[in-house]
Amino acid sequence: xxxxxxxxxxxxxxxxxxxxxxxxxxxxxxxxxxxxxxxxxxxxxxxxxxxxxxxxxxxxxxxxxxxxxxxxxxxxxxxxxxxxxxxxxxxxxxxxxxxxxxxxxxxxxxxxxxxxxxxxxxxxxxxxxxxxxxxxxxxxxxxxxxxxxxxxxxxxxxxxxxxxxxxxxxxxxxxxxxxxxxxxxxxxxxxxxxxxxxxxxxxxxxxxxxxxxxxxxxxxxxxxxxxxxxxxxxxxxxxxxxxxxxxxxxxxxxxxxxxxxxxxxxxxxxxxxxxxxxxxxxxxxxxxxxxxx
Numbered sequence: 001x002x003x004x005x006x007x008x009x010x011x012x013x014x015x016x017x018x019x020x021x022x023x024x025x026x027x028x029x030x031x032x033x034x035x036x037x038x039x040x041x042x043x044x045x046x047x048x049x050x051x052x053x054x055x056x057x058x059x060x061x062x063x064x065x066x067x068x069x070x071x072x073x074x075x076x077x078x079x080x081x082x083x084x085x086x087x088x089x090x091x092x093x094x095x096x097x098x099x100x101x102x103x104x105x106x107x108x109x110x111x112x113x114x115x116x117x118x119x120x121x122x123x124x125x126x127x128x129x130x131x132x133x134x135x136x137x138x139x140x141x142x143x144x145x146x147x148x149x150x151x152x153x154x155x156x157x158x159x160x161x162x163x164x165x166x167x168x169x170x171x172x173x174x175x176x177x178x179x180x181x182x183x184x185x186x187x188x189x190x191x192x193x194x195x196x197x198x199x200x201x202x203x204x205x206x207x208x209x210x211x212x213x214x215x216x217x218x219x220x221x222x223x224x225x226x227x228x229x230x231x232x233x234x235x236x237x238x239x240x241x242x243x244x245x246x247x248x249x250x251x252x253x254x255x256x257x258x259x260x261x262x263x264x265x266x267x268x269x270x271x272x273x274x275x276x277x278x279x280x281x282x283x284x285x286x287x288x289x290x291x292x293x
Contacts, residue, residue, distance in 0.1 A: 012143035016113040016134070017103065023112045026135055027282045028082070032272040033251065034281075035080060038200040038242055039265035040087040040172070044070045044101060071101060073260050075108025081267065083157075084109070084133040085170040085200040088261075091116050091127030102131030111135060117143055119172075120151040130155055130170055130201075136281055139165070146171070147186055148179035154201075156190055160280030166272070167194045171201040180205060185215040196276060197221070197245040202263060206238050220246050224253040225266050232259035242268045 028034060044067040078084055086105065090096040106114035111133040120128035132141070132155055142156040154171040169187055174180045180203075191197050197219070203210060207223035210216055221243045228235035235255075240263055244250060249271040256265045277283060 014115065014141055014143055016115050016132075016138050016141055017106075019106055019110075019112050019114070022107075022110045026112055026137060028136065028272075028277065030283050032274070032277045032281075032283075033269055034272055035082045035267065035269045036085075036168075036198065036200065036242055037078070037081040037083075037265055037267045038085040038087075038170075038202075038240055039074065039077075040202040040240060040261055040263035041071075041074055041101070042088050042261040042263065043067075043090045043096065044074075045261070067096065070260055071104060072108065073258070075105050077256065077258060077265065078105060078109030078111070078133065081109075082135045083168065084111070084131075085168075086129075086131035086133070087170075087172040087202045089116070089129045089131045091118050091129040093122070093127045094124050095126060100127075102129060102133070105131070106133050109133060113137055115141055115155065115157075117153050117155050117170075119145070119153040130172055132157055132170055139280070142190075144186070144190065146173075147182040148174050148176075152183065154183075154187060154190075160276060163193055163195055164275050165194055165280065166196045166198070166276055167191055168198040168200060171199065171203065173201070173203045173205070175204050177205070181214060184210070188215040188219070192219075195245065196247050196273065197243075198248070198270075199241070199243040201241070202239055203241050204239050207241060207243075210241065210243065216243070222246060222250065224250050224268060225255060227255040229255055229264040229266060231262050232264045235264060239263070240266045242266055244268070244270060247273055 089101040092098050092100040102116040113134040115132045117130040138157045140158045144154045146152040157168045159166040173183050228238050229240040230237045252269040254267045
């Protein structure tokens with residue numbers, strides 16, 4: 001149970017869901033590379049102009065024929081990655097045709113492990129969620145509602161034990177600076193005891209604010225991605241990030257030119273320390289991130 005001020009939040013420790021047919025996709029390449037992707041998918045809505053927020057706004061409430069093809073396009077991206085952080089996914093409501101989009105994308109991308117965090121439950125009209133897709137079996141998942149008005153959450157995924165474990169936190173932060181600061185202070189407390197840290201998601205602010213002005217500023221995190229991600233059709237603001245602790249070696253960073261949502265996806269490839277490879281993160285003889293079957 002987490003506490004701040006006079007407010008209490010219940011922290012859940014659920015288990016990852018398992019796609020049995022894709023369990024052969026587990027493990028890491030022998031050189032310890034890990035490919036990460038973060039994507040705000042806007043519940044499968046394609047937005048190509050500001051006016052589409054008005055003319056296509058009904059798609060946030062009702063099903064539409066283009067959503068399935070948009071999800072297929074997203075699924076086609078995922079086969080190249082080992083761990084995916086999703087924001088603005090729907091957990092199964094009228095607008096998504098009662099399809100859990102996190103589960104659906106796990107199947108499209110052949111991921112053996114997935115988890116959906118429900119942050120705003122509007123019943124049949126909306127199941128606002130974050131999601132995790134992983135080729136590696138998580139040792140533990142923690143479900144954290146974030147400070148501020150309800151509807152924002154973070155998922156902590158841990159691989160390994162003790163301070164040398166790898167922790168990945170998936171988040172979708174608030175629009176307001178004051179609430180966002182409270183949320184980052186909470187996340188800072190969660191990850192402070194670990195050496196190997198990855199923070200992923202739509203953080204609704206620029207890297208300089210996160211690294212220099214926020215409660216994360218003393219961690220020495222790196223923000224390898226500085227290209228704009230929003231709006232996807234004419235990117236002007238860098239809102240989506242994958243932040244890394246200096247113990248993780250950056251191999252590659254990319255903002256993908258895939259304007260499927262109103263945000264562009266962000267990808268990094270990192271190399272893990274030798275201490276993380278083996279029992280914590282099993283190795284396979286070939287990359288698990290091959291083409292989607």
